[in-house]
Amino acid sequence: MAGLRTVAAWAGMTAPVLFVTVFTIAGWLRADYDALSMFISELSHGPRGWIQTANFVVLGFLLLVFACGVADAFKKPKAPKSAAPLIAIIAVCVILSGAFKVDPGAELSDQTSWQGAVHVAAATVAFVLMPVSCYICYRHFRDDTGWQWFAGPTFAACAVIVAAALLQEAGQHRIFGEAGLLIDLAGLLQRVMVVTYLAWIFVFARGLRSARPG
Template sequence: MKSINKLAGVFAPLIFCLSFTLQGILREDYDPVKMYISALSIGKYGWIQIVNFILFGILLFIFSVSLLRDAKKSNTTMTGPILLIICSVCFFLSGPFEMDPIGTVSSNITIHGTIHGLLGGIAFLLMPIICFVFYYFMKNESNLKKFRNWTLIFGIVISLTLLLFTFATKIESLNKVLSDFQGFLQRLVLMPYMLWVCLYAFKLYSRSIKSYDSNKIPENLKNY
């Protein structure tokens, strides 16, 4: 069961990214370079991305809770898993609380659009923080030494791309220049995070499988 929970963390980003990528290719009314991923929730086929958000949130939540249980059993910090749980809830709720169409004037912004923006802001802010938190607490796990270094790299990359994305959307002069690339810039932040989640979950899944196989071997044969 523990292995299955870890697999949820492997498949969550794979399904999520594959879904919005295929939608971006197939939908004629959508430009993945210019438009946010959440814009896929709008229109006739918007329900597909809404379901995609919800499914990703559920799978990431299952993975995060399994990490929380592992942390409780080993009496280690629960900070990382808790942040992942918060992130999963933000993605889950981003489904039903869909964004407003791009270019909506401030007077016409809806409550669900405002909530979607807040949820997205929290999720994106947590992405580099989660990497740095896990990097710090991986120092006591010798079998994650190499991946710990990669976690630091992912954290730095996500931080830099998040800064670029934030400046490009919040600073008016940059917004005018990069307005046609906001979808691309958003993906520059999101994709490294998704890759990190997938790799980390796969690392833990592989370790749990090895542990399970080792426990099946009789004690008198383990030294042979």
């Protein structure tokens, strides 16, 4: 349905811009917040923490709408039918990340509350599925004449997310030592993953507006 795809496309374009804008401004407004070393979810604490909580939830619901449009657009036998469910799962995980806050000041591997554990579990699933969804779409786009223009950027997004995730894991597990630079760049690396994936969603959504069912 063209109407559904149009609504989904606008949801997919709105979600990245809104989410990144909100967490960026929220970080600027907190004197005790360091975007290079602190995770986005840590903005959920403090007097204005509800703003980031709402930001997660709104992003999740907009991604769900976008996933519905992707499912509607890709109906042919060779279309990537698993792409929409993967984006939908990511969306649900984002909502859960907002509903359950990460423990303040604790490392991701050292959550003491069940809410923090749920948050980390949901976030982990989302970050794992981000490059997976990109790669699945890439395999379809490279053979679809209507989407070949997006195959290269999709593969690049997948590679950037994986590289940033590996570097972040190396820092979290102190692979390069206790005082390694990667430890202090955990927030930046997370933002590389998030912004790269959301930029991919934005361009995907723009393409969805004019794409024929496929």
